Amino acid sequence: MPTYHYRCKSCNYDFTEQQSFSxxxxxxxxxxxxxxxxxxxxxxxxxxxxxxxYRTDSGSGSKK
Incomplete structure (x- = not known):
């Protein structure tokens, strides 16, 4: 079950809650x-x- 982080815009209270997707x-x-x-x-x-x-991983040799 996913855990969501919430914050109240009024009192700035932070809390987390486990909730189902539905x-x-x-x-x-x-x-x-x-x-x-x-x-x-x-x-x-x-x-x-x-x-x-990474740029150094692709290709071999120099391109001209």
Whole structure:
């Protein structure tokens, strides 16, 4: 089950919640009770392994 990070725009309360893909997003802050909660999105780390991902890996010799 995925874990989502939320932040209240009213009181800046940060929290995480495990939810199913079919569950509705949380909109009411559990701390202040206001309807100001939004999902916080962050970059997903990507790791390239193997050859072919760098300029020096492709081709051999010089091109003229």
């Amino acid at each position: 569950d509705d997003p949380i909109t009411i802050c559990p701390q202040c009770g206001k309807e100001q909660v939004r999902k916080v999105f962050s970059a997903v780390p990507i790791e390239f392994k193997g050859s072919g991902f």
